[in-house]
Amino acid sequence: MKLVLAVPVNLRSFARAAHIVLAAAASLLCMYLLFGLVGLLVLVAELLWLGTLLRKAAYGK
Secondary structure, rough: OOOOOOOOOOHHHHHHHHHHHHHHHHHHHHHHHHHHHHHHHHHHHHHHHHHHHHHHHHHOO
């Protein structure tokens, strides 16, 4: 017994390709947001560490 779909084959393949592209774009967006947030936190930590080192060097502690 075959399953009959009302959607033509070429439209189904287009929908499948669109779904793959949408999933890839959503994945890239999530990765960008995640690593962007982590990168920002790392940058802040490095700047605080650098400021601490400069303060210690300036005051000779």
